[in-house]
Amino acid sequence: xxxxxxxxxxxxxxxxxxxxxxxxxxxxxxxxxxxxxxxxxxxxxxxxxxxxxxxxxxxxxxxxxxxxxxxxxxxxxxxxxxxxxxxxxxxxxxxxxxxxxxxxxxxxxxxxxxxxxxxxxxxxxxxxxxxxxxxxxxxxxxxxxx
Numbered sequence: 001x002x003x004x005x006x007x008x009x010x011x012x013x014x015x016x017x018x019x020x021x022x023x024x025x026x027x028x029x030x031x032x033x034x035x036x037x038x039x040x041x042x043x044x045x046x047x048x049x050x051x052x053x054x055x056x057x058x059x060x061x062x063x064x065x066x067x068x069x070x071x072x073x074x075x076x077x078x079x080x081x082x083x084x085x086x087x088x089x090x091x092x093x094x095x096x097x098x099x100x101x102x103x104x105x106x107x108x109x110x111x112x113x114x115x116x117x118x119x120x121x122x123x124x125x126x127x128x129x130x131x132x133x134x135x136x137x138x139x140x141x142x143x144x145x146x
Contacts, residue, residue, distance in 0.1 A: 036065075039119050046115040047108055056103035064096040 049057055071092060075085040093113065100109035 035123065039116075042119045043112065043115050046118075047104075047111060049104075049108075053104055053108070057100070060096070060099050060103055064092070064099070067092045067096075 043061075044054075047053075047057070068089060071085065071088045074080075075088070097109060097113070100112055104112070
């Protein structure tokens with residue numbers, strides 16, 4: 001029981017360190033930071049990292065996330081075509097696939113990338129559902145107005 005508490009404490013501490021670093025280093029919108037926190041929690045839960053794995057994984061993840069953000073930021077500034085941006089992101093993922101495999105088992109490295117995709121799909125579905133709900137509410141209000 002004591003080990004579980006220690007493991008959870010380390011994971012929470014690492015998650016907070018990641019979030020604090022992101023807050024300090026980036027000037028994202030508040031929702032972006034909250035979304036990143038949710039993503040970290042989701043990945044932590046899905047990968048079920050040991051404390052040793054977590055210590056090795058999160059620094060690599062921070063570098064990976066930073067490179068992905070810089071690719072997207074540069075693409076937005078230069079108005080690059082989507083295909084070129086996707087190719088650059090794929091190259092970053094290929095590069096870090098090897099890095100993640102060094103600090104995690106190959107199965108967990110693969111699970112990380114799958115979990116990242118799953119989280120992205122979840123966020124997209126949730127956003128679409130919320131937009132649809134807003135539209136329905138607006139339509140109802142317009143029907144109720146005299």
